[in-house]
Amino acid sequence: MHIPDGYLSPSTCAVLYAGAAPFWAVALRRLQRRLAGRFVPMLALVAAFSFVVMMFNLPLPGGTTGHATGVALATIVVGPAGSIVALSVALLIQALFFGDGGITAYGANCLNMAIVGSLVAWACYRIIAGRAPLTSRLRVVAAAVAGYLAINASALCAAVEFGIQPMLFRDALGTPLYAPYPLHIAVPAMMIGHLTFAGAAEAVLSAGVIAYLQRTNVGLLRDTAPGAVEDASLPAIDVLRPLWLALGALMVLTPLGLLAGGAAWGEWSARDLADPAARARIVAVSGSAPLPSGVPHGLAGLSTVWTAPLRGYAPPFLQSTALGYALSAMFGAGLVLLTVFAIRGMLLKARAR
Amino acid sequence: MSDSLFDVRGVTFSYDGVPALGGIDLSILRGERVALLGANGSGKSTFLRLLDGLDFAQSGTIDFDGRTLTPGQLDDSSFAHDFRRRVGLVFQNPDVQLFNATVFDELAFGPLQIGWSSDEIRTRIDAVMESLDIARLAARPPHRLSMGEKKRVAIASVLVIHPEVLLLDEPTAALDPRSQSEIINLLSGWSGGTRTAVTATHDLSIVEDIADRCVVFESGRVAAVGTPREIVQNEELLHRTGLLHAHRHRHESGVVHSHPHLHRHGDHHH
Amino acid sequence: MTAAVIHRGFVEKTLTSLLHALERASSSERLAEQRGLLQHVDARVKLLGCLALIVAAAVSRHLDTLTLLFAAIAILALVSRVPLHLLTRAWAIIFVFTAAIALPALFTTPGQSIATVAGIPVTLQGLRSAAFLVDRVESATTLGLVLISTTPWPQIIAALRSLRVPAAVVLIIGMTYRYIFVLLRSAEEMFIARRSRSIGRLEGAVRRRMATATAGVLLGKALALSDEVYLAMQARGFRGEVRTLEELRMRGRDWTAGALFTAAAIVAFWQGLR
């Protein structure tokens, strides 16, 4: 998924650099404040680890092998700020030294993999794992889902970046000047591989390593699991767990919704929550935490909130179904994150009082 | 002011509840060269880290030049600055000691942190590279150095700030005999007046060259203190502390016999 | 795929890519120390110059300009003693890879039909679009290759530093590069040990556990090493503030090279946007 030079227009690259910059600045400031000088060697070693682990050939179910980026792993061990910087450094060395990924596309690659990847992985991991004990199976599941969704979110971003090129940049004859495929080709082409192999590789790596660390080096999981229940025999009670899970499920369905085409995925996922078979799957995935009965009211309403306005108001060049989906999905993911953090923040404040 | 530079009293230290040092009492005098001897895991590296103010005693105290080393003391920037420029530690593992992209950057790191001027730094780096014969390595990244070169660069990276106290962790481990003797020469020249050196090693063959006094560690305690000659000749002590073991040799004549020896396995060629 | 091939799969393939990375790094390190035209030029000039040309290749809206630019870059590579076989290999790999990606565009891009293949019309726009993509990617990659083959890594680091990348970030980048080799070696050792211990066919789940356990060990090692390195940094007086030495000085020929790069980029921009 490393975008080489030449696939994206310089203006797209500039915009994506500009988009990445504030995340780098904030991440660095946070790290500096929280870790003082310690962040320097820590990020260097995590970056070096990511670089090396990207070369691992992971055996996947079904007999093939695949590569992973380790983004969820980095996020779970050093947190999202650390993971953003560490992965960006690993990507820089790949671009400058090994020719993987372009120099002009470096901002794009960082935004897709390091930034979106880390934030999605972080949200999934924290939401699903909640306050579960450090050695709980739930954390392994959370890591797998985090890895799977993170890599798919990254791929989706890349696909959208590719897909808008032929709409925006053509010469007088109508020749696409950069990546030649419009969204309705770029998005499925990119996502099919990631929803299957790359996603599986990422899930296998994240889950496998977290399970291994739980057995041998559980201290490494402590930093990003504040409030984890210490005694494994106590249930990890979190009132909002059902909501977290529902939001998580929405995110899982986001990329699927893109491929399903036609149906509004908000409705579909709400239907899914009402469908017993799908509910059973979600319950199984989430470590047997109970789901709320029926579909949460908020959810049913929420599911159309971000698809609706875009449809009506998008500028003409954005009036394609696929783009609508892609943007909806991205906004959707963003909104989910915002909501989660807002609720979490309010809860923490309430608890502090 | 007393003549002792480090005063160590009743120091204990444990890693996650597993004790590594169990009550160390020791004074290290100004200008003295001390060898810390001990088997693997006896606590030498841990002790050096404590002397260098990187970890702190969990009970007991370590005084450096009359000031007790505590986290608070080392947070004090004027003390830390002074301490770091007077005391240098060379880590056992060159992968830890050498963390910069090139040999030159490695040598510049210490002087930059203690705030020397660029010109001063360059002059000093040239001099140190000259004296350790590593000038041709200046632009090399550490992964393209041999083990012996790494060790030499590691020592240079500390000597460059001209410390008063040199703490060395296994400076000759994994070196061939020639590189080993070069390092020993370097250390045997390191003496006189106010220069102090504390060297951790389990290589008995070098202690007489590098130390005036030996401290033998055993499971985190001081088992014996004496001159290098006294220690090396005390076979019972060396056996007990795991520094010496009966070893079976096959000599050229084909005769197999056991005898104690003072060399590391890699050293002998029969 | 046969079972044997699948099994050879992950350990062998991973080992191959680890070794490949090590080799590639050291070969380009050696290359960068050779004497060619660009090897003598200040790293900052090369970095910015190559970047300007990559951007020039990226903005060009004319295939002829792009092709000329590519030719110029190829000449630059050759006079800087980037070995021809390295260049041709890179070109071939990129061509095959990019062409494979661009091929369907010949048919999917709407426009004026110029031929039919197996009954499907090929459009002029599709063909030109594929040519743009290949040309741009080849140009940019060649420039990247020129840059790393003529600039020792430490100089790239020094260049980043004097281009006002924050000192702490540059330190992290240099340190990452340093420890990539340490971790590559440990990973290699672990895989070799595992290969010799696992003769015969292993079940999928076992192989997966083996691969992820290796990654887990490596991660543990990396973090333990980072703690120790932090101590080593503190031991030498590091207190959170990164200080660096100004190292690079521009000489006459660097200014000349800079002027030439600028001129080339201006011509390329002007022709590319005409």
Ligand SMILES: Nc1ncnc2c1ncn2[C@@H]1O[C@H](COP(=O)(O)OP(=O)(O)OP(=O)(O)O)[C@@H](O)[C@H]1O
């Ligand atoms: N980072 C650490 N975490 C946990 N235990 C440690 C750590 N470092 C050392 N130990 C333990 O502390 C004890 C003393 O270790 P230390 O490294 O000081 O010994 P040493 O004398 O330097 O040994 P060697 O000759 O092998 O270098 C050992 O039992 C070791 O296992």
Ligand SMILES: [Mg+2]
């Ligand atoms: Mg030791």
